[in-house]
Amino acid sequence: MILMSKRFLAAACAAATALALSACSSAPSSEGNASKDGTLTVMASFYPLQYLAEKIGGEHVTVTSLTPAGAEPHDLELSPKTVDALASADAVVYLAGFQAAVDEAIEQQAPTTVIDVSPAVELVEANSSANHPSEDEDADEAQSGESATEEHADHDHEGHDHKGHHHDMSADPHFWLDPVRMASAATLVGDKLAEADPANADTYKANAQALNEELSALGDDLVAKTATCQIKTFVTAHTAFGYLADRTGLTQVGISGLDPDSSPSPARLAEISQIAKDQGVTTIFTEALIDPKVAQTLADDLGISTAVLDPIESQTDSSKDYAAVMKDNINALTTANNCQ
Structure with missing residues (x-):
């Protein structure tokens, strides 16, 4: 039995409904997995990954977070509708091993493009x-x-x-609190979105490079100010x-x-x-x-x-x-x- 707060249930159902409508009204184009309106539907498992997808994808993506704003991601549970919605997403960005519900849902639904950032961030x-x-x-x-x-x-x-x-x-999942690791994740996400949507590959890679540089500079600032x-x-x-x-x-x-x-x-x-x-x-x-x-x-x-x-x-x-x-x-x- 799944127990969820009213706020979580409302957010999850809204996200699932929006994605379901998108899946019914648009079919993948021949240019990668771009939707009819020209955007990729991307689901991110929690906020730092949502941030990466939005910054890198820009106008070419529509990003939804599986973890509602203001909610604690560690104990995330997903409604059946949200799990079903994963199957129609063009891409899912997540951290394997952090949120068991997300791991299980991805295995069950097999989204078109699955982007696991863990190989890039050296947990x-x-x-x-x-x-x-x-x-x-x-x-x-x-x-x-x-x-x-x-x-x-x-x-x-x-x-x-x-x-x-x-x-x-078994590993500390909080890599995003090191901006340099976030920069590495940005590069990976950019490469994977480019594979998922070749028509806009150059934009994804350019945005990822710019974000990598911004996050690396933030890491340098962190080191300098705490030295x-x-x-x-x-x-x-x-x-x-x-x-x-x-x-x-x-x-x-x-x-x-x-x-x-x-x-x-x-x-x-x-x-x-x-x-x-x-x-x-x-x-x-x-x-x-x-x-x-x-x-x-x-x-x-x-x-x-x-x-x-x-x-x-x-x-x-x-x-x-x-x-x-x-x-x-x-x-x-x-x-x-x-x-x-």
């Missing part, structure tokens, strides 16, 4: 370094630490106990920022693990508190899609501030795209970590 195994811990390691560390106060325990579980949503992630950070550690709501930390040479400490729904134990909170004190951390970072109560309580106990560091798993502000939010993240990080 890091979850447990290979401090910045990419596995969920099991997080749990072990939490159990080995000293117990925190009962006040922490109360805030730990109130409104944030999602033990039924365990993820088995002088006096504080080398940052505390996040969940360990989504491992690739960003790798790019900058900083170390992230996550309250929760790769799965944002995992609940930190009192022992884990006590451990983070000690790290924050030892490293001179000035800020606990929260996220728009995660209840900030635990992070706020931890910051209050330590007498330090909170600020938002956006994992860009979903677009929470329609006026800001991926690049704009990454720039906000860079500014937030350099402020919190005293980067001169």
